[in-house]
Amino acid sequence: MPVNNSKFQIGTVISVPKTFIKHVGIVTGNYHYGQPTVISNTPKYGKVVEHTLEDFLGGQELSIVSVPDNFMLGQRAVQKAYSLLERPYNLFSYNCEHLVSDAFSLKPQSPQLAGWSTAFIVGTGLLLTLTSKR
Numbered sequence: 001m002p003v004n005n006s007k008f009q010i011g012t013v014i015s016v017p018k019t020f021i022k023h024v025g026i027v028t029g030n031y032h033y034g035q036p037t038v039i040s041n042t043p044k045y046g047k048v049v050e051h052t053l054e055d056f057l058g059g060q061e062l063s064i065v066s067v068p069d070n071f072m073l074g075q076r077a078v079q080k081a082y083s084l085l086e087r088p089y090n091l092f093s094y095n096c097e098h099l100v101s102d103a104f105s106l107k108p109q110s111p112q113l114a115g116w117s118t119a120f121i122v123g124t125g126l127l128l129t130l131t132s133k134r
Contacts, residue, residue, distance in 0.1 A: 008036055011074020012067050013100055016060040024065060024096045025056050026081050026103055029074075039081040041089050041099040048087045048099055077103040 008014075010029035015022040025040030028050060035052040042049065053062075068074035081103040087094060097110035 013065040
């Protein structure tokens with residue numbers, strides 16, 4: 001899939017669909033073999049890595065999640081993301097969304113994980129309620 005590399009500003013947050021979630025990463029502004037690079041935290045490598053856009057996409061279609069308001073904000077986020085390279089992946093405590101929010105100086109959080117956790121708790125409660133009435 002051809003990608004227009006000129007649309008990426010440093011610090012742009014991009015995503016690709018995975019089975020039931022979206023995987024997110026941060027465009028660095030660097031290039032490797034003509035490909036933009038992206039920093040993400042992925043179970044594929046088990047840690048925070050910088051990889052090519054092609055590797056990040058894995059054949060999936062790209063979506064732009066957000067573009068920093070200004071160059072300095074994007075630059076600071078990328079610098080912070082570089083400082084987190086090699087940090088181990090953990091689905092519950094430090095996944096791709098935790099990395100992105102951390103890089104943008106926010107409390108590391110994962111809205112998708114929170115949503116799935118809430119759905120699981122509500123579903124379990126509903127199931128317990130329905131089965132206890134029998």
